[in-house]
Amino acid sequence: MISDIHSNILGLEAVLKDIEKKNVDLTVCTGDLVGYCTYPNEVINLIRQKNILTIMGNYDDAVGYEKLVCGCDYPDPKDMENASISLNFTIDMVTEENKRFLRELPLEMVLxxxxxxxxxxxxxxRRINEYLKENSKEAEEVMGEFKYDALVCGHTHIPYSKKYGSKWLINAGSAGKPKxxxxxxxxxxxxxxxxxNVEIYSVAYDYEKIANEIINNQLPIKFAENIRTGRG
Structure with missing residues:
Protein backbone atom coordinates (compact mmCIF):
# COMPACT_ATOMS: atom_id res chain seq x y z
CA MET A 1 0.00 0.00 0.00
CA ILE A 2 1.39 3.36 -1.06
CA SER A 3 0.01 6.87 -0.69
CA ASP A 4 0.58 10.62 -0.96
CA ILE A 5 3.25 10.71 -3.64
CA HIS A 6 2.72 14.41 -4.36
CA SER A 7 4.59 14.62 -7.67
CA ASN A 8 7.78 13.12 -6.20
CA ILE A 9 8.87 10.78 -8.99
CA LEU A 10 12.15 9.78 -7.31
CA GLY A 11 10.35 8.83 -4.11
CA LEU A 12 7.82 6.77 -6.05
CA GLU A 13 10.50 5.02 -8.12
CA ALA A 14 12.45 4.14 -4.96
CA VAL A 15 9.38 2.72 -3.25
CA LEU A 16 8.29 0.67 -6.28
CA LYS A 17 11.82 -0.69 -6.69
CA ASP A 18 11.79 -1.78 -3.04
CA ILE A 19 8.34 -3.36 -3.43
CA GLU A 20 9.63 -5.40 -6.37
CA LYS A 21 11.97 -7.18 -3.94
CA LYS A 22 9.00 -8.33 -1.85
CA ASN A 23 6.63 -11.15 -2.67
CA VAL A 24 3.50 -9.01 -3.04
CA ASP A 25 0.34 -9.87 -4.92
CA LEU A 26 -1.07 -6.41 -5.45
CA THR A 27 -0.11 -2.76 -4.97
CA VAL A 28 -2.81 -0.19 -4.15
CA CYS A 29 -2.35 3.59 -3.87
CA THR A 30 -4.65 5.62 -1.61
CA GLY A 31 -4.25 8.82 -3.58
CA ASP A 32 -2.69 12.26 -3.83
CA LEU A 33 -0.49 11.52 -6.80
CA VAL A 34 0.10 15.21 -7.42
CA GLY A 35 0.88 18.53 -5.71
CA TYR A 36 3.90 20.11 -3.99
CA CYS A 37 6.79 18.57 -5.97
CA THR A 38 7.55 19.14 -9.65
CA TYR A 39 6.93 15.85 -11.47
CA PRO A 40 3.13 15.35 -11.56
CA ASN A 41 2.93 13.93 -15.08
CA GLU A 42 5.85 11.57 -14.51
CA VAL A 43 4.17 10.21 -11.37
CA ILE A 44 0.80 9.77 -13.06
CA ASN A 45 2.40 8.13 -16.09
CA LEU A 46 4.30 5.63 -13.93
CA ILE A 47 1.18 4.77 -11.92
CA ARG A 48 -0.69 4.19 -15.18
CA GLN A 49 2.18 2.20 -16.71
CA LYS A 50 2.28 -0.09 -13.66
CA ASN A 51 -1.53 -0.44 -13.59
CA ILE A 52 -1.58 0.40 -9.89
CA LEU A 53 -5.09 0.54 -8.45
CA THR A 54 -5.47 4.10 -7.18
CA ILE A 55 -8.01 5.95 -5.05
CA MET A 56 -8.70 9.65 -5.63
CA GLY A 57 -7.00 11.99 -3.15
CA ASN A 58 -8.04 15.56 -2.43
CA TYR A 59 -5.20 16.92 -4.60
CA ASP A 60 -6.13 14.55 -7.44
CA ASP A 61 -9.68 15.85 -7.20
CA ALA A 62 -8.59 19.50 -7.14
CA VAL A 63 -6.17 19.19 -10.05
CA GLY A 64 -8.40 16.94 -12.15
CA TYR A 65 -11.32 19.36 -11.87
CA GLU A 66 -9.12 22.49 -11.79
CA LYS A 67 -10.61 23.68 -8.50
CA LEU A 68 -9.67 26.88 -6.70
CA VAL A 69 -8.70 25.10 -3.46
CA CYS A 70 -6.87 21.83 -2.80
CA GLY A 71 -9.15 20.64 0.01
CA CYS A 72 -6.36 20.84 2.57
CA ASP A 73 -7.41 21.78 6.09
CA TYR A 74 -4.59 24.10 7.20
CA PRO A 75 -5.19 26.41 10.20
CA ASP A 76 -2.23 28.61 9.26
CA PRO A 77 -3.14 31.12 6.46
CA LYS A 78 0.45 30.94 5.14
CA ASP A 79 0.13 27.18 4.69
CA MET A 80 -3.15 27.72 2.83
CA GLU A 81 -1.44 30.27 0.59
CA ASN A 82 1.40 27.82 -0.15
CA ALA A 83 -1.11 25.06 -0.90
CA SER A 84 -2.81 27.36 -3.42
CA ILE A 85 0.54 28.07 -5.08
CA SER A 86 1.15 24.33 -5.30
CA LEU A 87 -2.31 23.71 -6.74
CA ASN A 88 -2.00 26.39 -9.43
CA PHE A 89 1.49 25.21 -10.41
CA THR A 90 0.29 21.61 -10.71
CA ILE A 91 -2.85 22.46 -12.68
CA ASP A 92 -0.67 24.30 -15.21
CA MET A 93 1.74 21.36 -15.43
CA VAL A 94 -0.60 18.38 -15.74
CA THR A 95 -1.71 17.35 -19.23
CA GLU A 96 -5.38 17.19 -20.16
CA GLU A 97 -5.13 13.43 -20.58
CA ASN A 98 -3.74 13.04 -17.07
CA LYS A 99 -6.36 15.38 -15.62
CA ARG A 100 -8.99 13.10 -17.12
CA PHE A 101 -7.27 10.12 -15.48
CA LEU A 102 -7.40 11.92 -12.10
CA ARG A 103 -11.10 12.71 -12.55
CA GLU A 104 -11.89 9.06 -13.23
CA LEU A 105 -10.27 7.73 -10.04
CA PRO A 106 -12.72 6.15 -7.57
CA LEU A 107 -13.37 7.76 -4.19
CA GLU A 108 -13.30 4.38 -2.45
CA MET A 109 -12.81 0.70 -3.14
CA VAL A 110 -13.54 -2.53 -1.26
CA LEU A 111 -11.52 -5.63 -2.14
CA ARG A 126 -16.78 10.24 5.51
CA ARG A 127 -14.65 12.80 3.67
CA ILE A 128 -11.81 12.73 1.16
CA ASN A 129 -9.83 15.24 3.25
CA GLU A 130 -10.54 14.00 6.79
CA TYR A 131 -7.42 13.19 8.82
CA LEU A 132 -7.62 9.87 10.66
CA LYS A 133 -4.60 10.49 12.84
CA GLU A 134 -3.44 7.76 15.20
CA ASN A 135 -5.47 7.69 18.44
CA SER A 136 -7.64 10.61 17.27
CA LYS A 137 -11.30 11.24 18.05
CA GLU A 138 -12.05 11.07 14.33
CA ALA A 139 -10.47 7.63 14.04
CA GLU A 140 -12.46 6.39 17.03
CA GLU A 141 -15.70 7.66 15.47
CA VAL A 142 -15.05 6.15 12.05
CA MET A 143 -13.95 2.78 13.38
CA GLY A 144 -16.86 2.67 15.81
CA GLU A 145 -19.27 2.33 12.89
CA PHE A 146 -16.98 0.63 10.37
CA LYS A 147 -18.38 -2.60 8.88
CA TYR A 148 -15.44 -4.19 7.04
CA ASP A 149 -12.38 -6.04 8.33
CA ALA A 150 -9.87 -3.28 7.63
CA LEU A 151 -9.74 0.34 6.52
CA VAL A 152 -6.67 1.55 4.62
CA CYS A 153 -6.24 5.32 4.23
CA GLY A 154 -3.59 7.98 3.63
CA HIS A 155 -3.68 11.79 3.88
CA THR A 156 -1.77 12.09 7.18
CA HIS A 157 1.58 11.10 5.58
CA ILE A 158 2.40 9.02 8.68
CA PRO A 159 2.17 5.21 8.45
CA TYR A 160 0.63 3.28 11.32
CA SER A 161 -1.77 0.47 12.15
CA LYS A 162 -4.16 0.09 15.05
CA LYS A 163 -6.79 -2.48 15.92
CA TYR A 164 -10.26 -1.40 17.04
CA GLY A 165 -11.90 -4.54 18.39
CA SER A 166 -11.69 -6.98 15.50
CA LYS A 167 -11.20 -4.27 12.86
CA TRP A 168 -7.97 -2.67 11.63
CA LEU A 169 -7.23 0.94 10.74
CA ILE A 170 -4.11 1.16 8.58
CA ASN A 171 -2.42 4.27 7.21
CA ALA A 172 -0.24 3.78 4.15
CA GLY A 173 2.09 6.71 4.95
CA SER A 174 3.71 8.69 2.12
CA ALA A 175 5.82 7.62 -0.83
CA GLY A 176 6.65 11.23 -1.65
CA LYS A 177 6.21 13.71 1.19
CA PRO A 178 6.63 11.94 4.55
CA LYS A 179 5.87 13.62 7.86
CA ASN A 197 -0.05 -8.43 9.88
CA VAL A 198 1.14 -4.94 8.93
CA GLU A 199 4.77 -4.09 8.13
CA ILE A 200 6.05 -0.53 7.64
CA TYR A 201 9.01 0.06 5.32
CA SER A 202 11.16 3.17 4.84
CA VAL A 203 13.25 3.77 1.72
CA ALA A 204 16.12 6.21 1.16
CA TYR A 205 16.28 8.16 -2.10
CA ASP A 206 17.83 11.32 -3.56
CA TYR A 207 15.57 13.79 -1.76
CA GLU A 208 18.07 16.61 -2.29
CA LYS A 209 17.46 16.50 -6.04
CA ILE A 210 13.72 16.84 -5.48
CA ALA A 211 14.25 19.70 -3.02
CA ASN A 212 16.46 21.54 -5.51
CA GLU A 213 13.90 21.08 -8.28
CA ILE A 214 11.27 22.68 -6.03
CA ILE A 215 13.53 25.69 -5.51
CA ASN A 216 14.52 25.91 -9.18
CA ASN A 217 10.82 26.07 -10.10
CA GLN A 218 10.32 28.95 -7.64
CA LEU A 219 7.88 27.06 -5.46
CA PRO A 220 7.81 27.93 -1.73
CA ILE A 221 11.11 27.13 0.00
CA LYS A 222 9.10 25.45 2.76
CA PHE A 223 8.23 22.66 0.33
CA ALA A 224 11.94 21.91 -0.11
CA GLU A 225 12.51 22.08 3.66
CA ASN A 226 9.68 19.61 4.22
CA ILE A 227 11.22 17.18 1.73
CA ARG A 228 14.64 17.49 3.40
CA THR A 229 13.38 17.08 6.97
CA GLY A 230 10.30 14.86 6.65
CA ARG A 231 8.23 17.47 8.45
CA GLY A 232 5.45 19.91 7.65
Missing part, protein backbone atom coordinates in the same frame (compact mmCIF):
# COMPACT_ATOMS: atom_id res chain seq x y z
CA UNK A 112 -11.70 -9.12 -0.69
CA UNK A 113 -8.53 -11.07 0.13
CA UNK A 114 -8.48 -14.47 1.84
CA UNK A 115 -11.99 -13.85 3.18
CA UNK A 116 -11.09 -10.36 4.51
CA UNK A 117 -12.94 -7.30 3.20
CA UNK A 118 -10.63 -4.29 3.02
CA UNK A 119 -11.80 -0.77 2.24
CA UNK A 120 -9.47 1.79 0.66
CA UNK A 121 -10.03 5.55 0.90
CA UNK A 122 -7.83 8.63 0.90
CA UNK A 123 -8.94 10.53 4.00
CA UNK A 124 -11.82 8.63 5.56
CA UNK A 125 -15.09 7.00 4.46
CA UNK A 180 7.71 11.15 10.06
CA UNK A 181 10.71 13.37 10.86
CA UNK A 182 12.80 11.52 8.26
CA UNK A 183 13.19 12.34 4.55
CA UNK A 184 12.96 8.63 3.71
CA UNK A 185 9.75 7.74 1.89
CA UNK A 186 7.62 4.92 3.23
CA UNK A 187 4.94 2.36 2.44
CA UNK A 188 3.24 -0.59 4.12
CA UNK A 189 2.68 -4.24 3.35
CA UNK A 190 -0.37 -6.10 4.66
CA UNK A 191 0.12 -9.83 5.08
CA UNK A 192 -3.25 -11.59 5.14
CA UNK A 193 -3.93 -14.88 6.86
CA UNK A 194 -6.13 -15.78 9.80
CA UNK A 195 -4.97 -12.42 11.18
CA UNK A 196 -3.70 -9.29 9.41
Missing amino acids: KFEGKNIMFVHGSP TGSPDVNYIIINIGDEL
Whole structure:
Protein backbone atom coordinates (compact mmCIF):
# COMPACT_ATOMS: atom_id res chain seq x y z
CA MET A 1 0.00 0.00 0.00
CA ILE A 2 1.39 3.36 -1.06
CA SER A 3 0.01 6.87 -0.69
CA ASP A 4 0.58 10.62 -0.96
CA ILE A 5 3.25 10.71 -3.64
CA HIS A 6 2.72 14.41 -4.36
CA SER A 7 4.59 14.62 -7.67
CA ASN A 8 7.78 13.12 -6.20
CA ILE A 9 8.87 10.78 -8.99
CA LEU A 10 12.15 9.78 -7.31
CA GLY A 11 10.35 8.83 -4.11
CA LEU A 12 7.82 6.77 -6.05
CA GLU A 13 10.50 5.02 -8.12
CA ALA A 14 12.45 4.14 -4.96
CA VAL A 15 9.38 2.72 -3.25
CA LEU A 16 8.29 0.67 -6.28
CA LYS A 17 11.82 -0.69 -6.69
CA ASP A 18 11.79 -1.78 -3.04
CA ILE A 19 8.34 -3.36 -3.43
CA GLU A 20 9.63 -5.40 -6.37
CA LYS A 21 11.97 -7.18 -3.94
CA LYS A 22 9.00 -8.33 -1.85
CA ASN A 23 6.63 -11.15 -2.67
CA VAL A 24 3.50 -9.01 -3.04
CA ASP A 25 0.34 -9.87 -4.92
CA LEU A 26 -1.07 -6.41 -5.45
CA THR A 27 -0.11 -2.76 -4.97
CA VAL A 28 -2.81 -0.19 -4.15
CA CYS A 29 -2.35 3.59 -3.87
CA THR A 30 -4.65 5.62 -1.61
CA GLY A 31 -4.25 8.82 -3.58
CA ASP A 32 -2.69 12.26 -3.83
CA LEU A 33 -0.49 11.52 -6.80
CA VAL A 34 0.10 15.21 -7.42
CA GLY A 35 0.88 18.53 -5.71
CA TYR A 36 3.90 20.11 -3.99
CA CYS A 37 6.79 18.57 -5.97
CA THR A 38 7.55 19.14 -9.65
CA TYR A 39 6.93 15.85 -11.47
CA PRO A 40 3.13 15.35 -11.56
CA ASN A 41 2.93 13.93 -15.08
CA GLU A 42 5.85 11.57 -14.51
CA VAL A 43 4.17 10.21 -11.37
CA ILE A 44 0.80 9.77 -13.06
CA ASN A 45 2.40 8.13 -16.09
CA LEU A 46 4.30 5.63 -13.93
CA ILE A 47 1.18 4.77 -11.92
CA ARG A 48 -0.69 4.19 -15.18
CA GLN A 49 2.18 2.20 -16.71
CA LYS A 50 2.28 -0.09 -13.66
CA ASN A 51 -1.53 -0.44 -13.59
CA ILE A 52 -1.58 0.40 -9.89
CA LEU A 53 -5.09 0.54 -8.45
CA THR A 54 -5.47 4.10 -7.18
CA ILE A 55 -8.01 5.95 -5.05
CA MET A 56 -8.70 9.65 -5.63
CA GLY A 57 -7.00 11.99 -3.15
CA ASN A 58 -8.04 15.56 -2.43
CA TYR A 59 -5.20 16.92 -4.60
CA ASP A 60 -6.13 14.55 -7.44
CA ASP A 61 -9.68 15.85 -7.20
CA ALA A 62 -8.59 19.50 -7.14
CA VAL A 63 -6.17 19.19 -10.05
CA GLY A 64 -8.40 16.94 -12.15
CA TYR A 65 -11.32 19.36 -11.87
CA GLU A 66 -9.12 22.49 -11.79
CA LYS A 67 -10.61 23.68 -8.50
CA LEU A 68 -9.67 26.88 -6.70
CA VAL A 69 -8.70 25.10 -3.46
CA CYS A 70 -6.87 21.83 -2.80
CA GLY A 71 -9.15 20.64 0.01
CA CYS A 72 -6.36 20.84 2.57
CA ASP A 73 -7.41 21.78 6.09
CA TYR A 74 -4.59 24.10 7.20
CA PRO A 75 -5.19 26.41 10.20
CA ASP A 76 -2.23 28.61 9.26
CA PRO A 77 -3.14 31.12 6.46
CA LYS A 78 0.45 30.94 5.14
CA ASP A 79 0.13 27.18 4.69
CA MET A 80 -3.15 27.72 2.83
CA GLU A 81 -1.44 30.27 0.59
CA ASN A 82 1.40 27.82 -0.15
CA ALA A 83 -1.11 25.06 -0.90
CA SER A 84 -2.81 27.36 -3.42
CA ILE A 85 0.54 28.07 -5.08
CA SER A 86 1.15 24.33 -5.30
CA LEU A 87 -2.31 23.71 -6.74
CA ASN A 88 -2.00 26.39 -9.43
CA PHE A 89 1.49 25.21 -10.41
CA THR A 90 0.29 21.61 -10.71
CA ILE A 91 -2.85 22.46 -12.68
CA ASP A 92 -0.67 24.30 -15.21
CA MET A 93 1.74 21.36 -15.43
CA VAL A 94 -0.60 18.38 -15.74
CA THR A 95 -1.71 17.35 -19.23
CA GLU A 96 -5.38 17.19 -20.16
CA GLU A 97 -5.13 13.43 -20.58
CA ASN A 98 -3.74 13.04 -17.07
CA LYS A 99 -6.36 15.38 -15.62
CA ARG A 100 -8.99 13.10 -17.12
CA PHE A 101 -7.27 10.12 -15.48
CA LEU A 102 -7.40 11.92 -12.10
CA ARG A 103 -11.10 12.71 -12.55
CA GLU A 104 -11.89 9.06 -13.23
CA LEU A 105 -10.27 7.73 -10.04
CA PRO A 106 -12.72 6.15 -7.57
CA LEU A 107 -13.37 7.76 -4.19
CA GLU A 108 -13.30 4.38 -2.45
CA MET A 109 -12.81 0.70 -3.14
CA VAL A 110 -13.54 -2.53 -1.26
CA LEU A 111 -11.52 -5.63 -2.14
CA LYS A 112 -11.70 -9.12 -0.69
CA PHE A 113 -8.53 -11.07 0.13
CA GLU A 114 -8.48 -14.47 1.84
CA GLY A 115 -11.99 -13.85 3.18
CA LYS A 116 -11.09 -10.36 4.51
CA ASN A 117 -12.94 -7.30 3.20
CA ILE A 118 -10.63 -4.29 3.02
CA MET A 119 -11.80 -0.77 2.24
CA PHE A 120 -9.47 1.79 0.66
CA VAL A 121 -10.03 5.55 0.90
CA HIS A 122 -7.83 8.63 0.90
CA GLY A 123 -8.94 10.53 4.00
CA SER A 124 -11.82 8.63 5.56
CA PRO A 125 -15.09 7.00 4.46
CA ARG A 126 -16.78 10.24 5.51
CA ARG A 127 -14.65 12.80 3.67
CA ILE A 128 -11.81 12.73 1.16
CA ASN A 129 -9.83 15.24 3.25
CA GLU A 130 -10.54 14.00 6.79
CA TYR A 131 -7.42 13.19 8.82
CA LEU A 132 -7.62 9.87 10.66
CA LYS A 133 -4.60 10.49 12.84
CA GLU A 134 -3.44 7.76 15.20
CA ASN A 135 -5.47 7.69 18.44
CA SER A 136 -7.64 10.61 17.27
CA LYS A 137 -11.30 11.24 18.05
CA GLU A 138 -12.05 11.07 14.33
CA ALA A 139 -10.47 7.63 14.04
CA GLU A 140 -12.46 6.39 17.03
CA GLU A 141 -15.70 7.66 15.47
CA VAL A 142 -15.05 6.15 12.05
CA MET A 143 -13.95 2.78 13.38
CA GLY A 144 -16.86 2.67 15.81
CA GLU A 145 -19.27 2.33 12.89
CA PHE A 146 -16.98 0.63 10.37
CA LYS A 147 -18.38 -2.60 8.88
CA TYR A 148 -15.44 -4.19 7.04
CA ASP A 149 -12.38 -6.04 8.33
CA ALA A 150 -9.87 -3.28 7.63
CA LEU A 151 -9.74 0.34 6.52
CA VAL A 152 -6.67 1.55 4.62
CA CYS A 153 -6.24 5.32 4.23
CA GLY A 154 -3.59 7.98 3.63
CA HIS A 155 -3.68 11.79 3.88
CA THR A 156 -1.77 12.09 7.18
CA HIS A 157 1.58 11.10 5.58
CA ILE A 158 2.40 9.02 8.68
CA PRO A 159 2.17 5.21 8.45
CA TYR A 160 0.63 3.28 11.32
CA SER A 161 -1.77 0.47 12.15
CA LYS A 162 -4.16 0.09 15.05
CA LYS A 163 -6.79 -2.48 15.92
CA TYR A 164 -10.26 -1.40 17.04
CA GLY A 165 -11.90 -4.54 18.39
CA SER A 166 -11.69 -6.98 15.50
CA LYS A 167 -11.20 -4.27 12.86
CA TRP A 168 -7.97 -2.67 11.63
CA LEU A 169 -7.23 0.94 10.74
CA ILE A 170 -4.11 1.16 8.58
CA ASN A 171 -2.42 4.27 7.21
CA ALA A 172 -0.24 3.78 4.15
CA GLY A 173 2.09 6.71 4.95
CA SER A 174 3.71 8.69 2.12
CA ALA A 175 5.82 7.62 -0.83
CA GLY A 176 6.65 11.23 -1.65
CA LYS A 177 6.21 13.71 1.19
CA PRO A 178 6.63 11.94 4.55
CA LYS A 179 5.87 13.62 7.86
CA THR A 180 7.71 11.15 10.06
CA GLY A 181 10.71 13.37 10.86
CA SER A 182 12.80 11.52 8.26
CA PRO A 183 13.19 12.34 4.55
CA ASP A 184 12.96 8.63 3.71
CA VAL A 185 9.75 7.74 1.89
CA ASN A 186 7.62 4.92 3.23
CA TYR A 187 4.94 2.36 2.44
CA ILE A 188 3.24 -0.59 4.12
CA ILE A 189 2.68 -4.24 3.35
CA ILE A 190 -0.37 -6.10 4.66
CA ASN A 191 0.12 -9.83 5.08
CA ILE A 192 -3.25 -11.59 5.14
CA GLY A 193 -3.93 -14.88 6.86
CA ASP A 194 -6.13 -15.78 9.80
CA GLU A 195 -4.97 -12.42 11.18
CA LEU A 196 -3.70 -9.29 9.41
CA ASN A 197 -0.05 -8.43 9.88
CA VAL A 198 1.14 -4.94 8.93
CA GLU A 199 4.77 -4.09 8.13
CA ILE A 200 6.05 -0.53 7.64
CA TYR A 201 9.01 0.06 5.32
CA SER A 202 11.16 3.17 4.84
CA VAL A 203 13.25 3.77 1.72
CA ALA A 204 16.12 6.21 1.16
CA TYR A 205 16.28 8.16 -2.10
CA ASP A 206 17.83 11.32 -3.56
CA TYR A 207 15.57 13.79 -1.76
CA GLU A 208 18.07 16.61 -2.29
CA LYS A 209 17.46 16.50 -6.04
CA ILE A 210 13.72 16.84 -5.48
CA ALA A 211 14.25 19.70 -3.02
CA ASN A 212 16.46 21.54 -5.51
CA GLU A 213 13.90 21.08 -8.28
CA ILE A 214 11.27 22.68 -6.03
CA ILE A 215 13.53 25.69 -5.51
CA ASN A 216 14.52 25.91 -9.18
CA ASN A 217 10.82 26.07 -10.10
CA GLN A 218 10.32 28.95 -7.64
CA LEU A 219 7.88 27.06 -5.46
CA PRO A 220 7.81 27.93 -1.73
CA ILE A 221 11.11 27.13 0.00
CA LYS A 222 9.10 25.45 2.76
CA PHE A 223 8.23 22.66 0.33
CA ALA A 224 11.94 21.91 -0.11
CA GLU A 225 12.51 22.08 3.66
CA ASN A 226 9.68 19.61 4.22
CA ILE A 227 11.22 17.18 1.73
CA ARG A 228 14.64 17.49 3.40
CA THR A 229 13.38 17.08 6.97
CA GLY A 230 10.30 14.86 6.65
CA ARG A 231 8.23 17.47 8.45
CA GLY A 232 5.45 19.91 7.65
